[in-house]
Amino acid sequence: MQFASDNGGPAPRAVLEALAEANTGYAPAYGTDPLSQEVEERLRALFEAPEAAVHLVATGTAANALALSTLCQPYQTVFCSPQAHIHMDECNAPEFYTGGAKLTLVPGDDRMTAEALRAVILGEEGRGVHGPKRGPVSITQVTEYGNVYTLEALRALADVARDHGLPVHLDGARFANACVALGCTPAEMTWKAGVNVAVFGGTKNGLLGVEAVIFFDPAQAEAFAHRRKRGGHLFSKHRYLAAQMAAYLRDDLWRDLAGRANARCAELAAGLDGIAEIRNEAQANMLFAALPRALHRRLMAEGAAYHIWEGTLEGDDPAEMLTARFVCDWALDAAELQRFVDLVRAGA
Structure with a gap:
């Protein structure tokens, strides 16, 4: 992930x-x-x-x-x-x-x-x-x-x-x-x-x-x-x-690799739609989305690797929405992407 x-x-x-x-x-x-x-x-x-x-x-x-x-x-x-x-x-x-x-x-x-x-x-x-x-x-x-x-x-x-x-x-x-x-x-x-x-x-x-x-x-x-x-x-x-x-x-x-990365990002956006607060349209291979602090912590504990863009994991309010950046590259495995989406949905 x-x-x-x-x-x-x-x-x-x-x-x-x-x-x-x-x-x-x-x-x-x-x-x-x-x-x-x-x-x-x-x-x-x-x-x-x-x-x-x-x-x-x-x-x-x-x-x-x-x-x-x-x-x-x-x-x-x-x-x-x-x-x-x-x-x-x-x-x-x-x-x-x-x-x-x-x-x-x-x-x-x-x-x-x-x-x-x-x-x-x-x-x-x-x-x-x-x-x-x-x-x-x-x-x-x-x-x-x-x-x-x-x-x-x-x-x-x-x-x-x-x-x-x-x-x-x-x-x-x-x-x-x-x-x-x-x-x-x-x-x-x-x-x-x-x-x-x-x-x-x-x-x-x-x-x-x-x-x-x-x-x-x-x-x-x-x-x-x-x-x-x-x-x-x-x-x-x-x-x-x-x-x-x-x-x-x-x-x-060059075009094939970029196409794979962009496609994975579109899949990620579709998977998070209705759950996360999507901050940008998934035009290329980067998605910015907000999730509750508690869910970020659970995702990272399960091995998900990404960066918090706005806010910090440290804090007392587990429900506070923190914006994260998710970058998809050409080699991102479809099964790993789906596992991440399933974890988000399970914890939402």
């Missing part, structure tokens, strides 16, 4: 086999090996962007922070949601890698609106050299609250950014889950919607650790390779990153 994080799940056999296959003989280092070159071409084909600059890194934090540092000067600011991953979960890495650029939060919930973004952009840069210059717009897709921006919403945000000459960064740690939820192509969710640089995440969707940073205008990526090396994120044995991504792309494994 593992719902703690899609970071905690296993890698599919195809990925491990690809690593074993790559682990033979010798290959050039630092991304100059044939497999790395092949993966770059395959990602360009997947995104329908033959001129795109493609770079692999091992973590989402590196992908986002290095991408933003390439788009943003130290005296600029990045516009994002208060619940954006770069604000909530990156330990100030974007500020560190950009050399001090700040984050300007766009008021609202986890999904920015074009109107709110425009208002915040217009309100910035009114102090000349005493304030930050406008910089990139960063969008988290899927959001930290499990919601998905529609293609229309993405285009509206990108239109606002373009009106002010600002680039758009898409944090796609759960990129595949969003694509499956929207039933769209990677191109439709990125450059066709106005995104300038996208992170095509793999770690949360079954890979051991690799993310692709894709600049649709290669001129904007000129500094990325140098920043990746300077920041300590250029792997010498780069073929092991490429091997994972190669397996991920083969036969649309």
